[in-house]
Amino acid sequence: MPEAFAIIDDKHVPLARVVWVSDLPHFCGNEDCDVEGRYEIRIEGDDSLFASREERDETMNRLGDWLDPR
Ligand SMILES: [Zn+2]
Structure with a gap:
């Protein structure tokens, strides 16, 4: 099952x-x-978090898996 969370800041x-x-x-x-x-990573509710490059990349990877699980 793909991860449903990412660690950001x-x-x-x-x-x-x-x-x-x-x-x-x-x-x-x-x-x-x-x-x-x-x-910057925009979160619902007009909120933003600021991620390190590693966190940003990991968030993108997890989003990809989560949106399109195989
Ligand atoms: Zn600034």
Whole structure:
């Protein structure tokens, strides 16, 4: 059975709640930004999490398996 959750920013997030996954790392140029270089993952309810590259890739893999299990 495919995994139904992905770990994003130390949280177990149900894949069913993921709206989209950023292809490019976050960059806003703001000196106070603490998510520079992390990948935004949009969650239902106008919420966003910021994943490391490894978390982003793993989330994409799990989404692929979950959406199209074989
Ligand atoms: Zn920023």
